[in-house]
Amino acid sequence: MARARFSPFPYLMAGPYVALFAVFVAYPVIRALYMSLFDWGIFGPNAFVGFENYLSLATDRRFWQSFWVTATFAVIYVPMVTAISVLLAVLLHRKLPGIGVFRTAFFLPIVINVAVAAIAFNWLFEPNIGTVDKVLHFLGLPGQSWLQQPGWALLVIAFVTMWINLGFMVIILLAGLENIPDELYEAARLDGATPIDNLVYITLPLLRPILLIVVVLSTVHAFQIFGEVLIMTEGGPFGSTTVMTMLLYEEGFERFALGRSAAIGVVITVIIAALSFVQFRFFRREV
């Protein structure tokens, strides 16, 4: 069989990418797993400690606090992003005068980096002089020192994160809406369905696969959130925004406990993987 002879072509084409992937993606992941089994300081491994890093995390109050902060963040963030992105996608789906401008307006934050977004929101939520407090004062309501108060700080960070990521979610939801045949809405209209009926009985069920992507990706974002926290609160006030990535950063790059830091990274990864798996199962079963 002449056709089966070896051709170097595919290997030459894929080789360079695969080599860099191996060095800069696969190797660091494996290496992080390896490091998490050591007492690893700034000058390298001190001692093999097995699962000691993981066990000590299990009894570390700061670790559990960071876990609950992150979980709280996810519980606020994921439903908020999902609801608002669906609302916007439904509003932006059908033609209107100026719809292109509206779409651009909601997509634009995709290109704004986290540092700029964090500064913009810091400025907006500045106590007394920021726009948010000005509006509240105008309405006769008291302002807040938003980022200096435990409850509010996490919420403000959720707003920024949503502001950055929402455009992407709306884009994929719009693609999903385009795949729903207009005839369904037409038939529903003849049956006297209200817009709410349409949403509940047509739009949401048929959007399910895309909704799954939105929920899974938002959960991944929530457990990875880092830049916003570092720039806006540095984990404060009183550790109320010290999410798990922030703890990892402190352990690794401020205390140079690299093994322990790697262990936190592995835990975050396992949580994300487990949640994604559960979400996929949950959505699939309900179809």
Add this chain to the structure above:
Amino acid sequence: MRNAEIGRWLLLLVLAVLWFVPLVSLTLYSFAPPSEVLKGNFIPSQWTLDNFIKVLFDTTRGVSIPAAMWNSTVIMVCQVVGILLLDVPAAYAFARTKFVGRNVLFALILVSMMMPGILEVISLYDLMANLGLVNTLAGIILPGLPRVIGIFILRQFFMEVPRDLEEAARIDGASEFQIFLRIMVPIAAPAIMTVMIISAIYSWNNFLWPLIVTNSPEAMPVPVAIAYLSADTSAALNYTVTLAAAFLTSLPMILLFLFGQRWIVSGMRPTSGIK
């Protein structure tokens, strides 16, 4: 317009205005003198270009914004060129050729998309320190090259190209590489454009890894430099300057977005069906 449409239009207008408040406020105050900050009106009553002059000519705690923009430009050009040179052939190989380990490798590449970046930074920092690449542009650039998104978009595109095209060329005696270069690459131009723009945005805005691998102000790209400056906003004096720096450094990306929105949107859609 019917009543329902007017309602929808008004609702969108209100939401869009709200959505724009952060950027508008940032832009307005980047043109305001520092004395306006404490008044905190939404629209400042005095205007100035002093903030931009400071951004362009001053060095604050070692950070110079023009230098950071230069760093970011070098990083962006290297990463975009590198990503295209790596991704286009690799995506083609994954889409249209058979080789040992192809499916396993592609599955691994997809799985890596779910890996949080934070898991890799610790060991990556260790690796870069050993290679002597901390605080260098190469140290920032290299780990950004094997990004997954470009492979994903381009592979999807190449899989949809009909077989007939290459069969005709093959009968004419074209080599595999000629088919790739002369037929497939030109057809894939829109997908390549998408990957190019998305990579440029990623490159300019990437924060986590550059933050970890740079600690000297001269090596910092834009987002890290801005974060570094903002850590000092306690002095109201610097506030408007930081806002001006944020505005100025975002401008290239805003322009790129307005120019490339079509490609960006098509690249982000779940099927990436680039027409």
